[in-house]
Amino acid sequence: MLTAKGKASLVPRQMLVFFVILFSFPFWSQSVGLYDYIGIEIAIWIIYGLGYNLLLGYTGLPSFGHGAFLGIGAYGYGLAHLNLGSGVWTGLIIAIAAASAAAALAACLLSHRRGIYFALLTIAIGQIFWFVSIKWHSLTGGEDGLLNILRPELNLGVTSISLKSNVALYYLVAILLAVVVLLLWRFLHSPFGSVIQTIRMNETRARFLGYRVWLIKWTVFTLSGAFAGLAGGLFCMTQESAYPDIMSLHASGLIVMMVLVGGGFVSFWGPVIGVVVFFMARDLLGSITETWLLWYGLLFMAVMVFEPEGVAGMWDRLTRRFFGQFPPAPDTKRSTQEELST
Amino acid sequence: MSFFVAENLHKRFGSQVVLEDISLAFEAGGVSGIMGPNGAGKSTCFNVLTGLYRPERGRVLFDGEDITGLAPSEISRKGISRSFQVMTLFDEFSALDNIMVALPAVRSGLGRAFWEMRADSALADQAEAVLAQVGLGGRERVLASALPYGERRALEIGVTLASEPRIVFLDEPTQGMGSDGRTLLVDLVQKLRTTYTLVIIEHNMQFLFQLADRISVIHWGQVIAEGTPSELNENEWVRSSELGKV
Amino acid sequence: MELLHGLLPHIVNGFALGVLFALIALGFTLIVGVMEVINLAHGSLFALGAYIALVVISPDPDILGAFADSYFSLPLVVRYALALLVAPLLVAAVGFGLEICLRRTYGKKKEYGLLLTFGAALVIEETIRLFWGPAEQSLQIPAQISGAFIAGDMIYSNYRVFAALFGICAIAVVWLFLDRTPYGSIIKAGAHDSEMVQALGINLPRLRLLVFGFGAGLAALAGIILTPIWGLRPHVGVDAVIPAFLIIVLGGIGSFWGAVAGGILVGLAVGITGAYATDWSILSMYLLLILVLTFRARGLFGKKTVLEQ
Numbered sequence: 014m015l016t017a018k019g020k021a022s023l024v025p026r027q028m029l030v031f032f033v034i035l036f037s038f039p040f041w042s043q044s045v046g047l048y049d050y051i052g053i054e055i056a057i058w059i060i061y062g063l064g065y066n067l068l069l070g071y072t073g074l075p076s077f078g079h080g081a082f083l084g085i086g087a088y089g090y091g092l093a094h095l096n097l098g099s100g101v102w103t104g105l106i107i108a109i110a111a112a113s114a115a116a117a118l119a120a121c122l123l124s125h126r127r128g129i130y131f132a133l134l135t136i137a138i139g140q141i142f143w144f145v146s147i148k149w150h151s152l153t154g155g156e157d158g159l160l161n162i163l164r165p166e167l168n169l170g171v172t173s174i175s176l177k178s179n180v181a182l183y184y185l186v187a188i189l190l191a192v193v194v195l196l197l198w199r200f201l202h203s204p205f206g207s208v209i210q211t212i213r214m215n216e217t218r219a220r221f222l223g224y225r226v227w228l229i230k231w232t233v234f235t236l237s238g239a240f241a242g243l244a245g246g247l248f249c250m251t252q253e254s255a256y257p258d259i260m261s262l263h264a265s266g267l268i269v270m271m272v273l274v275g276g277g278f279v280s281f282w283g284p285v286i287g288v289v290v291f292f293m294a295r296d297l298l299g300s301i302t303e304t305w306l307l308w309y310g311l312l313f314m315a316v317m318v319f320e321p322e323g324v325a326g327m328w329d330r331l332t333r334r335f336f337g338q339f340p341p342a343p344d345t346k347r348s349t350q351e352e353l354s355t
Numbered sequence: 356m357s358f359f360v361a362e363n364l365h366k367r368f369g370s371q372v373v374l375e376d377i378s379l380a381f382e383a384g385g386v387s388g389i390m391g392p393n394g395a396g397k398s399t400c401f402n403v404l405t406g407l408y409r410p411e412r413g414r415v416l417f418d419g420e421d422i423t424g425l426a427p428s429e430i431s432r433k434g435i436s437r438s439f440q441v442m443t444l445f446d447e448f449s450a451l452d453n454i455m456v457a458l459p460a461v462r463s464g465l466g467r468a469f470w471e472m473r474a475d476s477a478l479a480d481q482a483e484a485v486l487a488q489v490g491l492g493g494r495e496r497v498l499a500s501a502l503p504y505g506e507r508r509a510l511e512i513g514v515t516l517a518s519e520p521r522i523v524f525l526d527e528p529t530q531g532m533g534s535d536g537r538t539l540l541v542d543l544v545q546k547l548r549t550t551y552t553l554v555i556i557e558h559n560m561q562f563l564f565q566l567a568d569r570i571s572v573i574h575w576g577q578v579i580a581e582g583t584p585s586e587l588n589e590n591e592w593v594r595s596s597e598l599g600k601v
Numbered sequence: 602m603e604l605l606h607g608l609l610p611h612i613v614n615g616f617a618l619g620v621l622f623a624l625i626a627l628g629f630t631l632i633v634g635v636m637e638v639i640n641l642a643h644g645s646l647f648a649l650g651a652y653i654a655l656v657v658i659s660p661d662p663d664i665l666g667a668f669a670d671s672y673f674s675l676p677l678v679v680r681y682a683l684a685l686l687v688a689p690l691l692v693a694a695v696g697f698g699l700e701i702c703l704r705r706t707y708g709k710k711k712e713y714g715l716l717l718t719f720g721a722a723l724v725i726e727e728t729i730r731l732f733w734g735p736a737e738q739s740l741q742i743p744a745q746i747s748g749a750f751i752a753g754d755m756i757y758s759n760y761r762v763f764a765a766l767f768g769i770c771a772i773a774v775v776w777l778f779l780d781r782t783p784y785g786s787i788i789k790a791g792a793h794d795s796e797m798v799q800a801l802g803i804n805l806p807r808l809r810l811l812v813f814g815f816g817a818g819l820a821a822l823a824g825i826i827l828t829p830i831w832g833l834r835p836h837v838g839v840d841a842v843i844p845a846f847l848i849i850v851l852g853g854i855g856s857f858w859g860a861v862a863g864g865i866l867v868g869l870a871v872g873i874t875g876a877y878a879t880d881w882s883i884l885s886m887y888l889l890l891i892l893v894l895t896f897r898a899r900g901l902f903g904k905k906t907v908l909e910q
Contacts (some may be wrong), residue, residue, distance in 0.1 A: 136843065221405075
């Protein structure tokens with residue numbers, strides 16, 4: 014929360030670095046033993062994670078059922094593709110709309126709550142959506158889900174690019190991710206971004222300052238659902254299928270862990286770091302042992318016990334200790350006294 | 356009709372009656388005091404007046420309008436602002452940010468504010484002015500949690516003032532302050548009384564007597580005495596009670 | 602009359618579910634009361650109990666080696682009873698471990714503890730998946746308590762009746778423990794007001810350890826009895842933690858009879874829903890939770906509880 018006079022940058026240094034890495038990825042991925050597909054997965058989950066952290070890290074609302082909205086986005090895109098023959102944009106718009114609608118509905122039940130009641134309600138809601146997706150065979154294909162969602166063609170007017178190629182799909186996702194990052198950065202550095210944090214810090218006081226807290230919570234929840242929907246739609250596009258498992262509590266838990274390990278509690282970039290760490294763990298650990306998820310879970314527990322501020326928080330402390338003010342720590346929501354009292 | 360009126364407030368917690376038929380009136384432009392020993396009901400009264408609790412019976416009227424039972428956010432928007440005894444600052448924010456989120460320009464401009472960048476000069480200027488008003492000029496960028504106690508109290512009052520209220524309720528502002536702090540606070544209130552209507556709840560009689568135009572004494576859930584400081588000095592009960600010990 | 606008559610077996614089932622839910626909730630509510638931690642891992646401890654029982658009843662012969670023959674010659678009843686004893690104790694030990702992990706989070710924001718138990722739930726579930734695989738398993742139950750009997754032209758499951766009776770006995774034992782033993786009284790007091798207990802000079806860390814282990818053990822016990830009814834899968838834990846939470850919302854935190862009454866209520870609701878739509882009976886718990894939390898702003902007493910900080 015750096016308040017300086019004059020406008021804070023729309024595209025700060027870290028974001029530029031991120032964009033460079035993001036857009037150059039396919040060129041150097043192979044040389045570090047990675048591949049385009051994982052790049053797509055990471056980018057999609059970063060979209061999901063950034064939207065999710067809006068809710069958890071910034072507003073302080075722990076949702077353990079967010080997989081439902083990822084799933085609804087996926088099913089939305091899949092059904093649009095299968096039944097309406099939708100292309101890329103229509104499909105994604107439907108995915109976002111469906112997920113947002115579901116989130117808005119759920120938010121009506123949730124927005125007057127916080128803390129543990131909120132968390133348990135999200136579990137219940139998530140479970141209900143998961144259950145419905147398994148049982149409503151005619152719509153969702155039951156346990157098997159929707160299949161044969163072929164990669165579409167991206168129609169750019171003058172030309173058409175097949176997204177069957179992972180590189181092409183990667184760039185589409187990367188562009189969308191860049192847009193999401195710019196949007197969210199702007200949003201979270203606006204007065205609204207400060208206000209949602211007051212809800213995390215002291216909801217009662219926020220009320221006494223005149224804020225209609227329930228409405229703000231509703232808005233944030235719906236927004237985070239929208240981002241999950243976008244990620245879900247892209248997910249379905251990439252995997253060429255949609256299935257109930259992504260709505261399970263197990264899967265919903267993954268995004269929570271990713272975001273927090275990365276440092277979602279203290280930094281805008283927490284989810285980015287967290288998603289990357291997760292997929293590295295999956296691929297690197299996964300090649301050594303089948304039980305990698307167990308180790309990741311233990312890592313998460315260790316983080317909660319020893320370093321709840323995650324990687325971003327640790328980085329923050331380390332750079333401060335070794336470099337003083339230089340290089341600047343990743344955008345921490347919480348400024349330190351040293352940084353501020355210059 | 357007085358500026359702020361409480362009529363026949365009755366408040367119960369479970370089976371315990373805490374406020375019994377309390378009526379109060381505060382005039383615009385003055386400093387009013389609410390005094391009483393701890394556990395007397397003055398905190399509950401305060402909380403009912405400012406919308407934290409809903410009374411079982413009775414009404415609260417502000418500038419002629421019935422505000423009984425309104426949600427805290429609505430009460431705030433009517434121009435009623437309160438400070439908190441157990442300080443509820445946003446610890447992870449700087450002093451400046453604490454003030455900024457209290458500004459009406461931020462509060463009412465939330466929709467538009469989606470797009471404005473927070474570090475908008477005009478907002479920062481307004482917030483700086485408020486900080487200067489409570490003596491925290493130059494401390495803008497310090498984290499609220501890093502401020503010493505006295506400055507936190509000042510910030511608390513600053514946040515209360517930032518929303519440009521029409522009436523300001525201060526909840527035990529001298530709590531935990533040494534005599535230096537109290538002197539500063541007295542000065543501050545004297546400065547503020549020209550712009551705001553203040554209602555101060557306190558158990559420090561000396562402080563209140565210095566500042567208030569009128570004081571209501573609450574004990575056993577009722578208003579047992581009321582008047583100007585000099586009138587109350589004549590009051591037998593007040594003189595002989597614990598409160599009288601200056 | 603016809604309707605009620607037809608519902609009788611479901612009511613018995615519901616009651617059986619209810620007392621078992623009460624067992625889960627008892628452990629859960631004591632933990633919340635003493636430690637102010639919502640243990641999201643409670644459900645996985647429940648599941649773990651059942652899986653360990655599986656191992657005790659029919660272990661891998663290779664592990665037993667020379668003893669395999671003599672072990673398997675023991676009647677099923679004996680092995681089953683052994684499981685009922687051993688599994689909760691082992692799970693209690695896991696509970697101890699979890700409490701130790703939680704210690705660092707006590708002073709900090711409430712969310713950290715919650716998230717930690719959430720992580721633990723996933724870790725335990727993943728461990729189960731690792732050792733026992735993701736497929737559905739079944740727990741062997743002794744012939745003496747399986748099968749069915751007929752009473753007044755309705756068919757009742759022996760096992761459900763056993764489950765109900767076992768549950769009642771277990772609850773009675775817990776009551777005796779809490780009410781009549783010194784340790785129990787301390788736990789009861791602690792669940793009511795942990796600060797006061799500390800002021801009385803009682804070793805709070807040890808109390809917390811004990812309570813967590815005790816709660817875990819109860820969950821495990823409930824798990825062993827309940828899984829033949831519900832099925833045994835790695836993620837059955839979620840379905841156990843939701844009623845526990847629902848019950849403490851209904852019955853109040855740290856309240857023995859609140860947990861029992863709430864448990865029976867929820868169990869009956871689920872059991873009777875099961876009469877009409879078996880698939881949806883578990884879902885009814887989730888819907889019930891949403892309903893209760895939407896319309897009931899606070900727990901039974903209207904005070905702010907630790908749930909709301």
